[in-house]
Amino acid sequence: MIAINNLSYGYSKQKPLFEDLNLSQNNGNIIGLLGKNGAGKTTLLKLISGLLEIQKGELTVNGFEPFKRVPDFLSNIFFVSDDPFLPSLTIKAYLKVYGALYKNFDFEKMHKIIDAFELKADKKLKNMSFGQQKKFIIAFALSTNCSVLLLDEPTNGLDIPSKKIFRKVLVDFIEDDQLVIISTHQVKDVETLIDKIVHIENGRIVFEKDVFKITEKFQFKTVNTISGLLDVKYSEKCPGGYRVIIPVIENEETELDIELLFNAISNNVEINI
Numbered sequence: 001m002i003a004i005n006n007l008s009y010g011y012s013k014q015k016p017l018f019e020d021l022n023l024s025q026n027n028g029n030i031i032g033l034l035g036k037n038g039a040g041k042t043t044l045l046k047l048i049s050g051l052l053e054i055q056k057g058e059l060t061v062n063g064f065e066p067f068k069r070v071p072d073f074l075s076n077i078f079f080v081s082d083d084p085f086l087p088s089l090t091i092k093a094y095l096k097v098y099g100a101l102y103k104n105f106d107f108e109k110m111h112k113i114i115d116a117f118e119l120k121a122d123k124k125l126k127n128m129s130f131g132q133q134k135k136f137i138i139a140f141a142l143s144t145n146c147s148v149l150l151l152d153e154p155t156n157g158l159d160i161p162s163k164k165i166f167r168k169v170l171v172d173f174i175e176d177d178q179l180v181i182i183s184t185h186q187v188k189d190v191e192t193l194i195d196k197i198v199h200i201e202n203g204r205i206v207f208e209k210d211v212f213k214i215t216e217k218f219q220f221k222t223v224n225t226i227s228g229l230l231d232v233k234y235s236e237k238c239p240g241g242y243r244v245i246i247p248v249i250e251n252e253e254t255e256l257d258i259e260l261l262f263n264a265i266s267n268n269v270e271i272n273i
């Protein structure tokens with residue numbers, strides 16, 4: 001569980017990035033963390049994982065203050081950074097050394113995922129491509145069975161077949177009691193996975209809603225024309241017509257279009273639920 005109350009943080013004292021930020025998330029959710037470039041997504045993940053120290057307010061993860069980095073905290077959280085640093089070890093050797101740090105590490109799960117990603121256990125991590133390294137660290141993160149998983153741009157560098165495998169391994173191997181936060185711009189890669197959207201803008205959380213509540217209230221669809229449509233919350237032109245967000249009519253729910261929702265929120269459209 002993550003609890004953030006009135007958090008302030010800035011890289012420079014003159015211009016804080018976050019001021020009075022509040023966020024509370026329970027385990028059992030997969031959260032899509034969205035926001036424009038520079039909004040602070042990576043910084044927030046670093047604060048949650050204890051790589052940066054909060055300057056004001058409160059931040060606890062499973063009851064621990066992250067920056068204290070006590071072993072019981074560290075063994076139950078895993079942060080997959082956008083650009084992971086990996087030592088000059090084979091996968092096999094890495095698992096022996098680092099797997100032992102996580103009390104619930106599941107070696108069988110690890111082998112299933114590295115097979116799915118077509119990685120070779122006797123290959124040195126340093127000699128792998130960026131995409132292969134990303135796949136390895138995602139496999140490792142999932143296998144730790146940590147209570148909190150933080151994934152920063154996890155599909156960045158993955159080819160098209162690997163993105164499909166990524167979605168499948170997340171569905172198959174995330175446990176019901178984990179809290180997973182995925183920060184990404186590649187929203188199509190995670191659209192079907194996430195059950196909650198958190199959108200950061202100007203140092204604040206400007207939108208925080210469950211996906212099922214959004215799709216219960218709003219339809220996301222492509223139409224030929226918007227003339228005659230009542231109560232269009234947001235629209236944008238696309239080849240052959242318009243992509244629109246409109247209220248659900250007669251229980252006719254659609255799937256969430258995260259990109260459209262992102263654009264609506266970024267254009268200050270109120271999506272009240």
Ligand SMILES: Nc1ncnc2c1ncn2[C@@H]1O[C@H](COP(=O)(O)OP(=O)(O)OP(=O)(O)O)[C@@H](O)[C@H]1O
Pocket residue numbers: 011017035036037038039040041042043044
């Ligand atoms: N080490 C640092 N020193 C100073 N400023 C930093 C540092 N790291 C990030 N910043 C600044 O903090 C702000 C937030 O950066 P952050 O990387 O958290 O954003 P982001 O939402 O993850 O962006 P992106 O979507 O581009 O990855 C940016 O303005 C960035 O320039």
